[in-house]
Amino acid sequence: MTSIPTLTTDRLILRAPAPKDVPAFATFYASDAARFVGGPLSEAETWRYQCQVIGHWSMRGYGRWMVTLKDDDAAIGLVGLHNPLDWPEPEVGWYIWSGTGKGYATEAGRAARDYAYDTLGWDTLVSMIVSGNDASVRVATQMGAVRVEDHHHPVHGAMEVYRHPGPQARA
Amino acid sequence: MITVTGTPTLTTDRLTLRAPHPGDLAAFIAFYATDRSHFTGGPKTLREAWNYFGTQIGHWVMRGYGMFVLTRTGDDTALGIVGHWHPNTWPEREIGWVLFDAADEGQGIAFEAAQACISHAYDTLNWTTAVSYIAAENTASIALAERLGASLDTKATPPPSTIPALVYRHLSPSLISKNPPRRAGQPQAQPSTKGAQGATSTNVSSRASASAGSPTGGAR
Numbered sequence: 001m002t003s004i005p006t007l008t009t010d011r012l013i014l015r016a017p018a019p020k021d022v023p024a025f026a027t028f029y030a031s032d033a034a035r036f037v038g039g040p041l042s043e044a045e046t047w048r049y050q051c052q053v054i055g056h057w058s059m060r061g062y063g064r065w066m067v068t069l070k071d072d073d074a075a076i077g078l079v080g081l082h083n084p085l086d087w088p089e090p091e092v093g094w095y096i097w098s099g100t101g102k103g104y105a106t107e108a109g110r111a112a113r114d115y116a117y118d119t120l121g122w123d124t125l126v127s128m129i130v131s132g133n134d135a136s137v138r139v140a141t142q143m144g145a146v147r148v149e150d151h152h153h154p155v156h157g158a159m160e161v162y163r164h165p166g167p168q169a170r171a
Numbered sequence: 172m173i174t175v176t177g178t179p180t181l182t183t184d185r186l187t188l189r190a191p192h193p194g195d196l197a198a199f200i201a202f203y204a205t206d207r208s209h210f211t212g213g214p215k216t217l218r219e220a221w222n223y224f225g226t227q228i229g230h231w232v233m234r235g236y237g238m239f240v241l242t243r244t245g246d247d248t249a250l251g252i253v254g255h256w257h258p259n260t261w262p263e264r265e266i267g268w269v270l271f272d273a274a275d276e277g278q279g280i281a282f283e284a285a286q287a288c289i290s291h292a293y294d295t296l297n298w299t300t301a302v303s304y305i306a307a308e309n310t311a312s313i314a315l316a317e318r319l320g321a322s323l324d325t326k327a328t329p330p331p332s333t334i335p336a337l338v339y340r341h342l343s344p345s346l347i348s349k350n351p352p353r354r355a356g357q358p359q360a361q362p363s364t365k366g367a368q369g370a371t372s373t374n375v376s377s378r379a380s381a382s383a384g385s386p387t388g389g390a391r
Binding site for chain 1: 175176217218224226229230232234259260331
């Protein structure tokens with residue numbers, strides 16, 4: 001139903017969000033773990049939000065993928081290029097809700113960043129991280145991004161902007 | 172370009188109903204900035220309207236059907252949205268309609284579009300029933316539902332909504348085929364299927380005003 005591309009890494013597949021992802025996405029967004037990414041959200045809100053994630057691809061020409069392990073199609077996270085109307089610039093974002101601590105966010109984040117640089121031809125990227133989301137900061141740091149400024153978002157509140165190395169310097 | 176693929180295009184005598192694409196954003200956002208949108212979940216801020224447009228596109232992928240952008244055949248300008256809507260917490264599948272601009276009312280456009288959507292629901296999507304959720308104060312939309320042959324179903328459950336909704340149940344497929352509702356001089360809608368696509372580009376046209384469709388307050 002969409003022409004969203006699929007990316008493959010050593011351990012992961014990044015594919016288009018699909019109706020089968022609704023339960024996993026809803027479980028994540030109902031949990032306290034979603035507090036840094038706009039949650040918790042109700043089941044109704046999460047369903048609409050998943051629609052939005054898909055619609056973003058059409059509206060922007062890029063977007064976020066559901067992340068799965070190579071041998072299991074169950075979604076373990078949402079990672080990709082995100083630029084809603086009220087974002088200062090396009091970001092690479094990640095959240096992994098299953099199998100955390102194994103470097104999946106970094107691996108998927110790198111794949112998304114590579115896609116931005118190598119396929120879309122972008123020359124810069126940020127990650128917008130809600131203040132206090134230390135796990136996400138660690139991922140950004142591992143990818144070589146550095147904190148460059150603060151941003152106040154009307155919904156998410158205080159955010160930190162991490163700028164990634166460009167295409168030539170990426171870590 | 173990333174597109175939603177496989178969405179049908181419906182055509183009637185005067186209208187073309189096609190999948191939403193980014194070129195429709197400005198009209199959509201302008202409508203949702205007005206009070207005219209209050210029966211259909213508005214008014215919405217720019218941010219909310221942008222996100223909600225994304226929801227409308229994504230609904231097509233999540234459900235395999237969704238809301239069309241309503242245009243006059245030969246002029247791609249978005250006049251409104253009409254189609255098939257079923258968020259996951261809603262009790263039933265809905266046929267909804269919205270005309271952005273009051274100036275487009277009174278010409279049977281919403282009727283013609285909604286009729287095509289009812290036919291599509293029954294003939295192509297194989298629905299066996301369909302409802303429209305309408306705010307009690309939305310008299311224009313209630314009148315349209317009744318003109319389409321729908322009647323108030325007091326036993327049905329309305330969706331969760333900030334504005335209480337009435338449930339209008341459309342004629343069943345067998346009744347539609349025996350007694351198709353039509354306006355004088357208007358042949359029945361003839362849905363046709365063509366490939367459609369989302370696209371990338373932005374055109375600005377500003378229109379606004381609600382009319383019909385589903386009420387559902389903040390829910391939509």
